[in-house]
Amino acid sequence: MRRNEFLKTMAALAAAGALPLSARAAANVKMMIPANPGGGWDTTGRALGKALQDAKAADSVTYDNKGGAAGALGLAQFVNGSKGDPNALMVMGAVMVGGIITGKPPVDLKAATPLARLTSEYNVYVLPANSPFKTMADVVAQLKKDPGSVKWGGGSRGSTEHIAAAMLAREVGVDPAKINYVAFRGGGEATAAILGGNVTVGGSGYSEFAEYIKTGKMRAIAVTSPSRLKGIDVPTLKEQGINVELGNWRGVYGAPGISAEQRKGLIDMVTRALKTKSWEEAMQKNDWTPAVLTGDAFSAFVDDEFAKLRATMAKAGMI
Incomplete structure (x- = not known):
């Protein structure tokens, strides 16, 4: 294959998100943080962004804080504004699951693409x-x-x-x-x-x-x-003497409408980031417990969490 034909082929594969991770240029990641600055999602998102850059998985990371309604406002903006974008990420967690159960927002979490659970706290x-x-x-x-x-x-x-x-x-x-x-x-x-x-x-x-x-x-x-x-x-x-135990996990989702290959690429990026020194330091500094779960296993976990939290909240008189 001639050089110009090879370059055209590589460019087409890159545009389709079909290149193997090692062959792609590092991404310019857009990170949706569906909460105001200063909280757990904000800390998690910015720590993950730094780790992505340290792992050379991202050239740059830009952050968009959109707080309110247990993350539902940020979720709606993410779903409506990033369809098919293989470089878009959104931080989420147990709080969003609980908020969706109580608030019943018009945009559901199922519209986005589950990637990985990161931590528990x-x-x-x-x-x-x-x-x-x-x-x-x-x-x-x-x-x-x-x-x-x-x-x-x-x-x-x-x-x-x-x-x-x-x-x-x-x-x-x-x-x-x-x-x-x-x-x-x-x-x-x-x-x-x-x-x-x-x-x-x-x-x-x-x-x-x-x-x-x-x-x-x-x-x-x-x-x-x-x-x-x-x-x-x-x-x-x-x-x-109060029989209450409850954990708060956090994870990351991708945009709606991305391909299976693009999803795998994002999961690989996140996995690389979690192996960096800066992520390890963030885990220690914030007293986070590692709780990594990726892909379909994470998707099944979220479905199970919806069922369990709905039952817990009903028992507690919240719904």
């Missing part, structure tokens, strides 16, 4: 440093006395912290429908509300509150893990 509940309450037992006592007086601050409706608060209420004999849950569009807003004493108790992934816990600006009173988190001296809800 348990929630921690915190009090403002100047709170009159000192322990989860204090919070529960007030909750039983006057459910509406306890403001639970966290992510959007249907988030894992919202679900856990409803489950906690049910376990201690309080009607979950009576909890006063204050939803925020992103981790930054929730953190500001907790530090300002505008909510009674806040919940989120440990990584979002770690620096404030360490400096004494927040008091950690419980985690939703089955056992105490490594290196973190915070009792579990189960230790405190």
Whole structure:
């Protein structure tokens, strides 16, 4: 084959996304983060973007933050604006699954392409440093006395912290429908509300509150893990007689309408990124637990999560 014919063939294959990964130029990735800056999805998306570049899988990564409705606004923008784009990625997770169950948005997650689960993280509940309450037992006592007086601050409706608060209420004999849950569009807003004493108790992934816990600006009173988190001296809800355990996983999706080969290429890119030093450092810094699951196995996991979360939320009186 002559050189010009070879180059034309390679160009056609590249345009169709059919080149093997090793033969493609590094991508210019567009990363949708369906939350405001400062939260877990934002941290995850930017850590993944850096790792993609460090792995030479991406020449550049641009980020688009679109918060609201447990990620449903960002999901809609991603689905409608990136059809067939083999370089588009979207961060998502358990929060989006819960939000779709409660909010029933017009654009469903099934419209996008599942690629990989990345991490798992348990929630921690915190009090403002100047709170009159000192322990989860204090919070529960007030909750039983006057459910509406306890403001639970966290992510959007249907988030894992919202679900856990409803489950906690049910376990201690309080009607979950009576909890006063204050939803925020992103981790930054929730953190500001907790530090300002505008909510009674806040919940989120440990990584979002770690620096404030360490400096004494927040008091950690419980985690939703089955056992105490490594290196973190915070009792579990189960230790405190409250039978609630709930994890918060995060993953990444591709655009609607991409080919099987393009999907495989994106999964390979992400897998390479997860082997970089910068991703390992992000895992350690944010106390994330590795939970890698790719392709069809991840797709089946998401379907199962929808079923399990729907059942849990119905039991807790949320739907």
